[in-house]
Amino acid sequence: MTRYTVSKNILSVVNKIILLRNEFFKLADKYKTPFYVYDQKSLDKDIKTFITAFQKHIPDFQPYYALKLNHHPYIIREAVKRGMGLDVASARELNIALKAGTKKIVYYSPAKSYHDLKMALNHADKVRLHIDSFNELKRLGRLANKRKKRIECGVRIHMALQGDWTKYGIPLKSLKDFWKEANRYSFLDLNGIHFHQSRNKTSSYYRDTIRDLASYLKWNFPDDQLGKIKYIDFGGGFESSANEGIIKQSKSGWPKYVIRQASTIEEYAQNIGNAIKKYLAPLINATYLSEPGRYICNGAMHILLSVSDIKEDKNCILNGGVNMVGWQRFKTEYFPIINLSHPSKRERKFKMWGNLCTTWDIWGYYYYGKKLRDKDIIVVPNQGALTYSLAQTFINNIPKVYRLKYTHEKRTKNNTGGY
Numbered sequence: 130m131t132r133y134t135v136s137k138n139i140l141s142v143v144n145k146i147i148l149l150r151n152e153f154f155k156l157a158d159k160y161k162t163p164f165y166v167y168d169q170k171s172l173d174k175d176i177k178t179f180i181t182a183f184q185k186h187i188p189d190f191q192p193y194y195a196l197k198l199n200h201h202p203y204i205i206r207e208a209v210k211r212g213m214g215l216d217v218a219s220a221r222e223l224n225i226a227l228k229a230g231t232k233k234i235v236y237y238s239p240a241k242s243y244h245d246l247k248m249a250l251n252h253a254d255k256v257r258l259h260i261d262s263f264n265e266l267k268r269l270g271r272l273a274n275k276r277k278k279r280i281e282c283g284v285r286i287h288m289a290l291q292g293d294w295t296k297y298g299i300p301l302k303s304l305k306d307f308w309k310e311a312n313r314y315s316f317l318d319l320n321g322i323h324f325h326q327s328r329n330k331t332s333s334y335y336r337d338t339i340r341d342l343a344s345y346l347k348w349n350f351p352d353d354q355l356g357k358i359k360y361i362d363f364g365g366g367f368e369s370s371a372n373e374g375i376i377k378q379s380k381s382g383w384p385k386y387v388i389r390q391a392s393t394i395e396e397y398a399q400n401i402g403n404a405i406k407k408y409l410a411p412l413i414n415a416t417y418l419s420e421p422g423r424y425i426c427n428g429a430m431h432i433l434l435s436v437s438d439i440k441e442d443k444n445c446i447l448n449g450g451v452n453m454v455g456w457q458r459f460k461t462e463y464f465p466i467i468n469l470s471h472p473s474k475r476e477r478k479f480k481m482w483g484n485l486c487t488t489w490d491i492w493g494y495y496y497y498g499k500k501l502r503d504k505d506i507i508v509v510p511n512q513g514a515l516t517y518s519l520a521q522t523f524i525n526n527i528p529k530v531y532r533l534k535y536t537h538e539k540r541t542k543n544n545t546g547g548y
Contacts, residue, residue, distance in 0.1 A: 138370075138371035138372055138388070139371070139372060139388065139465055140474060141372070142372045142465055142510055142511065143465050143467055143474060143497050144474075145510075146431070146467045146469070146508050146510050147467065147469070147472045149533065149535075150469050150472065151536065152533055152534060152535060152536065153166070153433060153469055153506060153508060153533075154469065154506065155534070156433065156531050156533070156534075157433060157435070157506050159531075160529070160531055162433050162434055162435045162448060162449065162506070163432065163433060163434045163435070163447075163448055163449030163453065163528050164432075164433055164528040164529050164530065164531055165430050165431070165432055165433075165453070165512070165517060165528060165529070165530040165531070166430065166431040166432070166433050166508075166530075166531060166532075166533050167201070167203045167204075167429065167430055167530050167531065167532045167533060168428060168429055168430065168431060168533045169203070169207060169429070169532065169533070170533075170535060171428035171429055172204060172207055172208075172425070172426065172428070172429035172513075173207065173211070174428075175424060175425055175426075175427075175428055175429070176207070176208065176211045176213065176425055177211070178394055179192065179394055179421055179424060179425060180192050180211070180212065180213075182394045182395045182397075182398035182399075183398045183401075183402075183419060185398065185402075186398045186399050186401070186402030186403075187398070187401070187402045187405060187417050189415070189416045189417060190416070190417050190418075190419070191214065191233070191416060191417070191418050191419075192212070192213045192214070192418075192419055192420075192421070193213055193214040193215060193216040193233065193235050193418060193419065193420040194208035194213045194214070194215055194216065194420070194421070194422065194425055194426075195216045195365055195420045195421065195422030195425075196215050196216060196217050196218075196222050196225060196226060196422075197216075197217075197218050197222065197422065197518060198422030198423055198425070198426050198513075198514045198515055198518060199422075199426040199429070199430065199513050199514060199515075199516075199517050199518050200222070200225055200517075200518050201430075201517055201530060202229070203429075203530065203532070204425075204426050204429055204430075204513070205225065205226075205229045206229060208425065209229050209230060209231045213425075214231060214232075214233030214234060214235060215229065215231045215233070215234050215235075216234075216235045216236075216237070216365075216420035216422075217234060217235070217236050218236075218237060218238040219238055219245070220244060220245050220248050223236060223248060223249070223252070223256070227252060227255070231255070232255050233255065233257075234252070234255050234256045234257065235256075235257050235259065235362065235418065235420060236249050236256050236257070236258045236259065237258075237259035237261070237285060237323065238261070239261045239262075239296065239297055240261065240262075240265075241261065241265060241268075241269075243268065243272070246258075246265075246268060246269050246272055247272065249280065250269075250272065250273060250276060250278045250280055253278055253279065253280040253281075256280065257281045257282070257283065257321070257360075258280055258281070258282050258283075259282065259283040259284065259285050259321070259323045259362065260282055260283070260284045260285070260319075261285055261297065261298055261299075262298075262299060263299065263303075263307065263310060266284075266307065266310060266311060266314075266317075267310075269282070269314075269317065270311070270313060270314030270316075270317050271314070273314060273316035273317055274314055274315060274316050276316075277316060278316060279316045279317075279318060280316070280317065280318065281318045281320060281321075282311075282317050282318060282319045282320070282321065283319070283320070283321030283322055283323045283360055283362060284298065284299065284304070284307055284311075284319065284321070284322060284323065285297055285298030285299070285323040285324065285325070286298050286299055286300070286301045286304060286322060286323070286324050286342070287299070287300060287301070287324065288300075288301060288338060288341065291326055294325075294326050297325070298323070298324070301341065301342065301345055302345075304322070304345065304349070305349045305350065308350070308354060319357070320357055320358060320359040320360060321358065321359060321360030321361065321362060321415075321418075322342065322358065322360070322361055322362070323361075323362040323364070323418075324338050324342070324362070324363060324364060325362075325363070325364025325365065325366060325420075326364065326366050327365070327366040328366060328368050329366045329367065329368060329391075330368045330389075330390065330391040330392070331391070331392050332392060332396065332397050332400035332401055332404075334366075335363055335397070335400070335401045335404065336400060336401070336403075336404040338363070339363070339401070339404040339405060339408050339409060340404065340407075340408050342361075342408075342409070343408035343409050343412055344408075346358070346412055346413070347412060355412055355413050356413075356414075358413045358415055359414075359415055359416060360415055360416050360417075360418060361405075361409065361413075361415045361416075361417050361418070362417075362418040362419070362420070363401065363417065363418070363419055364419065364420055365419060365420045365421040365422055365423070365424070367391075367392075367394065367397050367421055367423070367424045368389060368391035368392075368423075369389065369391065369423060369424065369427055369511075370389065370390060370391035370392065370393065371388055371389070371390060371391075372511060373388070373389055373462065373463060373464050373511065374386040374387055374388040374389055374462070374463035374464075375387050375389060375461065375462065375463065376459070376460065376461050376462060376463050376494070378460070383478055383494065384494045386463035386494075386495075388463075394424065405417065422514060423514040423515070426513040426514050427511050427512075427513045427514040428510075428511050428513060429513040430511075430512050430513035430516065430517060430530070431508055431509065431510045431511065431512055431533075432449070432453060432454075432508070432509040432512045432516075433506065433507070433508055434447040434448055434449045434492075434506075434507045434508075434509070435447065435448050435504055435505060435506055435507060436448070436501055436502065436503055436504060436505040436507065437484060437503075438503070439501055439502070439503065443478060443479045443480055444479075444480050444482060445479055445480065445481050445482065445496075445501055446482050446483075446484055447481060447482065447483055447484065447492060447507060448484055449483060449484065449525065449528065450483030450484050450485030450487075450490045450523075450524060450525050451483050451485065451489075451490050451491070451492065452483075452485060452520060452521050452522070452523040452524060452525050452527070453516070453517075453520050453525075453527065453528060454512065454515075454516035454517075454519060454520065455515075455516065455518075455519025455520050455521050456519060457489040457490075457491075458516070459491055459492050459493050460489055460491065463493065463495075464493065464509055464510065464511060464512070465495075465497055465510065466481055466492060466493045466495065466496040466497065466507060466508070466509055467496070467497045467498065467507070467508045467510065468496055468497065468498030468499075468500075468501060468505050468506070468507055469505075469506045469507070469508055470498075470502065470504075470505035470506050471498045471499040471500050471501070471502065471505065472497070472498060472499070473497055473498050473499045474497065475497065475499075476495045476496070476497050477495065477496060477497075477498065478494065478495055479494070479495065479496050479501065480494055481493045481494070481495075481496055481507070484525070485523070485524045485525065486524060492509060493509075517530070
């Protein structure tokens, strides 16, 4: 991909924020910065794009939102309203999902406790539980048999080439033995297979896993067992493309960045759908599940800050720290930073520090703008994924979330407000 195309994609993000300049200013006039800005229009667009693409290429498809990426009620409620189930990874998240009113929950995490399993069983009418190991199968099976409580289950698998991702699930080669062991527990309805790996730049991981899974099933499962496989869950892990990047630190010289490139959602959906048709459809009649997180919520939150101090040698101090995102994200990840008070489509070198008393509290090494002045309004866009959910009260408090109000939207009570 050419540099022009990369610049064009980044500029599309910058242009979007600049076009919403007045809306951001209205929030900044009403509420004290820093704070998170909830962008429902962006969330709705991404949910619709995702569901439309996958239902087009996989007719029997069910979408779930991975709650761990951002658990704010605005996002969860909208995902449920738009027809998504919720993917949870703990008893805490299961409670959140139940309070959100969803009737479709996928529950997966490694090393679930007895308390976790009991809670899942208590809500077996809504919960589909993915089992992580033979030990967990035994614990859940005995508990379900004892309570005479039936629950639908899947099992997570991994491939040897997945590296650290082999932490999760069982190796594919053990799937036949796992299925046999599950027959001992009459109240477990084992009818699905789950696999997942994050930040996949292309669809090759999904294609290869589907191909290898199909090959294994063909040679190891008789027809009656194949008939019991009703669900295949291929997780999420779809990478954002061309609107963020990776920081390349240098001992000498200014840090540079490389823009991440990845497939579009349409390309992911088409290639995964083709792999299913080629490899799995001849063997099984299944419903396919996916649990995107990053793709759904990344554009649903932005961060609004203001300039507190400007020093020599291109050092700017903003009035909020990266405790808002919970980690030193911007030491390694690039997002465009936009000065709405003096907007420009030109990016300038400047160290944009937070106000925490640490040296790793930095928002970025560049900003889009004509100049920087005291009290300028700064936006860091696309901060919805793994930021608010990781925010911490380190030195500063965690700010509130306010809803972005588009000028063409009808005014309604409580349309703009903090949570």
